[in-house]
Amino acid sequence: xxxxxxxxxxxxxxxxxxxxxxxxxxxxxxxxxxxxxxxxxxxxxxxxxxxxxxxxxxxxxxxxxxxxxxxxxxxxxxxxxxxxxxxxxxxxxxxxxxxxxxxxxxxxxxxxxxxxxxxxxxxxxxxxxxxxxxxxxxxxxxxxxxxxxxxxxxxxxxxxxxxxxxxxxxxxxxxxxxxxxxxxxxxxxxxxxxxxxxxxxxxxxxxxxxxxxxxxxxxxxxxxxxxxxxxxxxxxxxxxxxxxxxxxxxxxxxxxxxxxxxxxxxxxxxxxxxxxxxxxxxxxxxxxxxxxxxxxxxxxxxxxxxxxxxxxxxxxxxxxx
Amino acid sequence: xxxxxxxxxxxxxxxxxxxxxxxxxxxxxxxxxxxxxxxxxxxxxxxxxxxxxxxxxxxxxxxxxxxxxxxxxxxxxxxxxxxxxxxxxxxxxxxxxxxxxxxxxxxxxxxxxxxxxxxxxxxxxxxxxxxxxxxxxxxxxxxxxxxxxxxxxxxxxxxxxxxxxxxxxxxxxxxxxxxxxxxxxxxxxxxxxxxxxxxxxxxxxxxxxxxxxxxxxxxxxxxxxxxxxxxxxxxxxxxxxxxxxxxxxxxxxxxx
Numbered sequence: 197x198x199x200x201x202x203x204x205x206x207x208x209x210x211x212x213x214x215x216x217x218x219x220x221x222x223x224x225x226x227x228x229x230x231x232x233x234x235x236x237x238x239x240x241x242x243x244x245x246x247x248x249x250x251x252x253x254x255x256x257x258x259x260x261x262x263x264x265x266x267x268x269x270x271x272x273x274x275x276x277x278x279x280x281x282x283x284x285x286x287x288x289x290x291x292x293x294x295x296x297x298x299x300x301x302x303x304x305x306x307x308x309x310x311x312x313x314x315x316x317x318x319x320x321x322x323x324x325x326x327x328x329x330x331x332x333x334x335x336x337x338x339x340x341x342x343x344x345x346x347x348x349x350x351x352x353x354x355x356x357x358x359x360x361x362x363x364x365x366x367x368x369x370x371x372x373x374x375x376x377x378x379x380x381x382x383x384x385x386x387x388x389x390x391x392x393x394x395x396x397x398x399x400x401x402x403x404x405x406x407x408x409x410x411x412x413x414x415x416x417x418x419x420x421x422x423x424x425x426x427x428x429x430x431x432x433x434x435x436x437x438x439x440x441x442x443x444x445x446x447x448x449x450x451x452x453x454x455x456x457x458x459x460x461x462x463x464x465x466x467x468x469x470x471x472x473x474x475x476x477x478x479x480x481x482x483x484x485x486x487x488x489x490x491x492x493x494x495x496x497x498x499x500x501x502x503x504x505x506x507x508x509x510x511x512x513x514x515x516x517x
Numbered sequence: 518x519x520x521x522x523x524x525x526x527x528x529x530x531x532x533x534x535x536x537x538x539x540x541x542x543x544x545x546x547x548x549x550x551x552x553x554x555x556x557x558x559x560x561x562x563x564x565x566x567x568x569x570x571x572x573x574x575x576x577x578x579x580x581x582x583x584x585x586x587x588x589x590x591x592x593x594x595x596x597x598x599x600x601x602x603x604x605x606x607x608x609x610x611x612x613x614x615x616x617x618x619x620x621x622x623x624x625x626x627x628x629x630x631x632x633x634x635x636x637x638x639x640x641x642x643x644x645x646x647x648x649x650x651x652x653x654x655x656x657x658x659x660x661x662x663x664x665x666x667x668x669x670x671x672x673x674x675x676x677x678x679x680x681x682x683x684x685x686x687x688x689x690x691x692x693x694x695x696x697x698x699x700x701x702x703x704x705x706x707x708x709x710x711x712x713x714x715x716x717x718x719x720x721x722x723x724x725x726x727x728x729x730x731x732x733x734x735x736x737x738x739x740x741x742x743x744x745x746x747x748x749x750x751x752x753x754x755x756x757x758x759x760x761x762x763x764x765x766x767x768x769x770x771x772x773x
Contacts, residue, residue, distance in 0.1 A: 378632040385631025385638060386617070386624040393607045393618045400605030403567055404686060405593030405622040414628055460609065 212380070216373065223369040227362040236361035242466075242473045243368035244430045249453040249465035250375055251422025256451065257459030258383060259415045260395030261311060262319050265326025266450050269299050269420045271333055271442025273427025274348075275340055278437050281349040283339070289353045292428045296421050303420025307413040326447050333439035345438030348431045364433050371429075372466070375422065380462045391415060392460075423450075456497050458504025467505045471497075520545040520721050521690055526565060526575030535561045536572075536745045543690075543723060543738075548716045550724045550732045552756075553742035554765060559725040560602060562742070563694055566723070567599045568592045579690060594622060596689035600679040602698055602725075608668025612658060615667045615678060616649040617642075619685030649685055656681045656711060673704040677711065690721045697728045709734045733757070741765065 230236055248270055255261050276295030280286040310321045333340050340346060351358040358367055382388045393401040394408050401408050431437045440446070449472060457468020475493065479486035501508050519542035528536045536558045543549040551559050564570040566577055571586035578584060579595055587595075598619070606615055617624075624645055625638045653663055656677040662670060667678060676696055683691055693712070697705045705728055712735045716722055726732050732739065733753045741748040741756060743765045749756060756762055 381634045382628060382632040385634070386621055386626035386642075387628050387631040389610065389614055389618050390621060390626060392610055393615075396607040396609065397605035399569065399589075400601065400682075401618070402589040403569075403593055403597075403599050404619050404682065405590055406618070406626075407590050418628070 216377065220370070220373055223366060223373065227365055233361045236365045238474060238477055240361065240364050240368050240433060241430075242469045243365075243372045244426045244433070245450070245453055245473055246372050246466045246469035247368075247375060247429070248423045248426035248450055249457070249469050250372070250379055251419035251426075252450050253454045253457075253459060253461075253465045254379065254382075254391070254415050255419040256454055257461070257464065258388065258395060259391040259412055261412055261416065262315075262322065262451075263416070263419070264319050264323040264444070264447050264451070265329070266322075266419065266423045267442050267444070267446035268326040268329035269303065269423035270427035270430075270446065270450075271329050271439065272302065273299055273424030274431035274437045274441055275333060275346075275427075276424070277428045278346050278348040278431050279339055282347060288349060288351045288432065292351070292425075292432070295428050296425050299424025300417045300421035303417035304413060306420075307416035311409065311412045311416060323444065323447075326442065326444060330439055330442045330444070333442055340439065343439060345436055347436055348434075350435065351429075351432035358432065368429060368433075371425075376462060376466070383462060387411070395460075452494065456494060456504055458506030461504065461506035463509075464504050464506040471505065519543060520547075520580055521549075521566070521723065522576075522578040523562070523566065524576045524578070526562070526572045526577065528561060528565060528570060528572045528574075534745055536565070539575075539742070539745070539747055541740050541747075541750065543721060545721055546716065546719050547737045548712065548722045548724060548735050550726060550736040550739045551742060552726065552729070552732055552739060553748070556744075557742040558745040559742055560694060561745075563599065563692055563723075563725055567597060567692055593686060596687070597692070598683035598686045598688035598690075599692035600676075600683050600694055600696060602695040604675050604679060606667045606675060606678060606682075608666060610667055611664050612653065612667050612670065612678060613646065613649055613663045616652060616681045616685050617645055619682035620645045620649065622686065645685075649681070652681045652684050653678075655684070655714070657707065673700050676700065676708070680711065680715075684715070684720075688720060690723065691715065693722060693724045693726075695726055696724070697726055697731050705731055 227236065248266065252263065252266050255263055273295055276298060277288065277291045280291035280295065281288050306325060310318065310325070313321050334343050358364060383392070390401060390406045390411050393404070393406065394411060398408055427441060430441070453468035453472045454465055455468070456471055457466065458464030475490050476486060479489050482489060497505065521543040523539060523541045526536060526539050527534070539562060541549070551562060553559055561570065565572050568584070568587050568589040568591070576583060576585045579597065582595070584592060584595060607618070624641050625635070630638050650660070650663060658674055658677055658681065662674065667675065670678060680693070680696065696712070697708045700708060709731045712722060712724065716735070724732070724736065736753055738750065738752060739756045740750045741762050748761050748765055749759045751759065
């Protein structure tokens, strides 16, 4: 996390670059080795959850602002592309880009009044936001198909259709890896330091010349856009969307991912997404008891690694991944 | 020509008058101390000057310009920096990163520039990093500590780190809120030297402090506050011999 020195690169930087390249290689090679589409499906869902969680981590883990309604933006993203393509026949790729921009703008508009609140009040306000979206998606049957959900079209980019698990695995993970690089750069830049200072000492940030309100609003908008992107992609991938993706349980799941993985670490949301996506599947054999075991494991993580799984990998001097 | 002027400033919180009709003027390059018993309104006055509170009455001017009630961000742009009595650091950032936060305004701080790591940003970061390392040397934090997390520093070093962060903004006016609070004797002596060193670099300093030894050693002029009112203004020797001040601190002598 330290700014790069002209003379020698910090070892952590080197590990990170190597790890990233290995991951990129794995994304290219893995579909050749893993032929079972079920495993690929799980990996794709990890990437989708990861994308939304990376955005939420910027807001919650770095800037220290909670949102209990981020699944609302996932839902808006999903229904945005769903309605635009299936109902109005728009170009899927264009619809995706416009929807993400709309999520960004909505996040911006909503953040301005809401981020004046702090702590529990902010939690309640964002909870309300998520509920509004969830209720709207359920109620506006003419647009959304109501609780039954709606069928979406498939994603095609300049005539190339994204079809099958292999293609989606590559799309989702390359996007996630790309977003991770941007996040890491941002966090180490002046803007990122400003966010981290806002979390720990907002007044000190202000007297240092940081416009804390603008920074918070921006990071909220970015996290809304990433949640929207995650929603758009899962809508195209699964071909069928329901209002459940916008409900409170999904919002809580996103927060769980960030906290379990490690709030305020770049890799945390990915580790969290792996655990929270894989564990319920892996425990499915326990027939009904899997929720209990899952809950117990989450408590264990919080007891023994209160800063999340990523903190277990941090170096002796306490720097995070 | 006075650099910082406070004119008849008053502030009340509900029915409580925290400051009444306080005036002071600080000349450029001066070390001006505000002292007084607990609850006299020293920190309140600081919070008014640094834009955290808006005074109920009166004005504050910096270099002739009206700054009353301006937001802290605007004041930072005008060249005012401050430290805090209760430390305001980010313990999960490294020491050098904490100092670089102080240079926020002189760096390109856009989100897009940051995420894409523009070459211009990398260059600016590098030179700022060098300058901040020199500032840490200046306040006396050793090089091995620069890449440690701020939360791992000893308490006295955290106090100096806050000053380094304030200096990173190249302040014209530096407000130090109890920089020696919690320091032991030798650390307090070092702090006094540091304050004199900063003053020599032509930065105007306003200081709130309880440690009288330090105040008398570093100040050019001193203002004594008591119950939100000005009790006396003068040089350290004048203040030490001022009967009102002695009365406020030690209690009045029995008229018998």
